[in-house]
Amino acid sequence: MTQTQLERKREQFWDTAPAFEGRLEVWQALRLACDSNDGQLAHAILASAGATVPSLRIVDGVYDDHGACYTIPQYCLSEPTNLISD
Numbered sequence: 001m002t003q004t005q006l007e008r009k010r011e012q013f014w015d016t017a018p019a020f021e022g023r024l025e026v027w028q029a030l031r032l033a034c035d036s037n038d039g040q041l042a043h044a045i046l047a048s049a050g051a052t053v054p055s056l057r058i059v060d061g062v063y064d065d066h067g068a069c070y071t072i073p074q075y076c077l078s079e080p081t082n083l084i085s086d
Contacts, residue, residue, distance in 0.1 A: 002086045017070075024038050026051050026064045034058065034076055 001009075019028040029049035033042035046053065050065035057075055062070045 001080065001082075002084050004086050006075060006080065006083065013073060013076055022070050023064060023066075024070050025049055026070060027059075028061075030058075030062060030070055030072060034072060 014027075014031050018024050026049050029045050029051060033045045036042045036045065043053075046062065051062050051070070052065075053060075053062050055061070058072055059074055062072070064070070
């Protein structure tokens with residue numbers, strides 16, 4: 001997979017995930033938190049949206065204050081080590 005393909009796949013996930021379940025504002029907060037390189041800022045973003053990360057690992061699931069679970073794929077959370085040059 002190339003960097004361009006990865007970026008497209010991420011965009012596709014973020015564009016379609018809110019349509020299936022959960023609240024839009026939580027999805028938006030999740031995207032901001034996942035794009036952040038600052039753990040404290042990511043935590044503050046999620047807390048402001050009423051979301052919690054019980055395991056302290058976003059990949060394990062995030063829950064909103066209504067109990068809905070939000071699952072983020074690993075490819076949205078980190079760069080693969082085996083990307084192919086574009």
